[in-house]
Amino acid sequence: MIFATNGAKCYIGGVIADPGADVTETTFASQTWTEIKEVESIGTFGDTASEITFESVSQSRTKRLKGTRNAGSMDLVCGIDYADAGQLALIAAEKTIHDYAFRIVFNDAPAGGTPSERLFIAKVGSAAEAMDTANAVMKLNASLWINSNIVRINAEA
Secondary structure, eight states, X not given: OOOOSTTOEEEEEEEOOOOSSOOOGGGGTTOOOEEEOSEEEOOOOOOEEEEEEXXXXXXTEEEXXXXXXXXXXXXXXXXXOTTOHHHXXXXXHHTSSOOEEEEEEOSOXXXXXXXXXXXXXXXXXXXXXXXXXXXXXXXXXXXXXEOSOOEEEOOBO
């Protein structure tokens, strides 16, 4: 079954230390979440392995290995809301050197059930305002530099 992106919600938590290993759902248990409102686009995120190559002389072949994993940068686009606590938290987080907890909750809950979620740790790498054309909404563009694995919580009935 497929689902639409609409209805998904983004949240920012507090400062969170890198545990030095993959994070789990319990890593985020003590977080207090603030919704980031007026989100237009969530962007993409997920692990990609770095490529390590080796040129084998005897086989005349390039060998490929998987290196470190990178969960990427998630680029949030929001309609600017000067009073939104979530947007204010994003802007404040960009001014620090710390990692923050993030949570995405999808609109895919079965009847009477709970929706799927994604949890991760990221630095807010940018929080820039965009003023495009006359007939456009002013935007807040925030780049989240993901510094952990992505915890997947599946929807449940």
